[in-house]
Amino acid sequence: xxxxxxxxxxxxxxxxxxxxxxxxxxxxxxxxxxxxxxxxxxxxxxxxxxxxxxxxxxxxxxxxxxxxxxxxxxxxxxxxxxxxxxxxxxxxxxxxxxxxxxxxxxxxxxxxx
Numbered sequence: 001x002x003x004x005x006x007x008x009x010x011x012x013x014x015x016x017x018x019x020x021x022x023x024x025x026x027x028x029x030x031x032x033x034x035x036x037x038x039x040x041x042x043x044x045x046x047x048x049x050x051x052x053x054x055x056x057x058x059x060x061x062x063x064x065x066x067x068x069x070x071x072x073x074x075x076x077x078x079x080x081x082x083x084x085x086x087x088x089x090x091x092x093x094x095x096x097x098x099x100x101x102x103x104x105x106x107x108x109x110x111x112x113x
Contacts (some may be wrong), residue, residue: 001025001051003032008108012043018050021058029058033065042074045107049080054088066098075099079107 001019008014013036021029036044046062066076077099081089089095101107 001028003028005032005036008045008104011041012045012108012111013039014045014047014104014108016047016050020053021051022053022055023057026057026061029061033061037065037068037072039074041072042069042076043111044069044074044076045101045104045111046076046078047080047104048078048082048085049104051082051085054085059088059092059094062098063094075111077101077107077110079104 001017001021003018004016006014006016015032015036017029019025033044036042062076069076078089079101080103081100086095086100089098089100099107099110101110
């Protein structure tokens with residue numbers, strides 16, 4: 001899995017993921033999220049457009065990060081989910097826990113409301 005961050009506005013980071021997120025690559029996600037959690041009020045959009053697979057280890061990294069982010073008054077949302085990931089999030093009940101937007105721009109726009 002590849003992960004890189006771009007900043008949109010001064011307060012929203014977009015975490016772009018590409019490839020497969022599983023037990024072997026989850027540590028890279030945790031490290032990247034830990035860096036983003038150092039921000040005073042983390043506001044993160046996770047771009048899932050190029051993420052082809054995610055297992056329970058990857059999902060747990062998102063859940064743990066969201067708990068920390070929410071406690072700090074920030075938020076974490078998903079954008080560009082593939083049909084596979086959308087089904088996965090719905091099946092495990094996380095579609096009620098995370099905001100999921102069709103596009104990164106939609107998630108950023110929603111943060112301004």
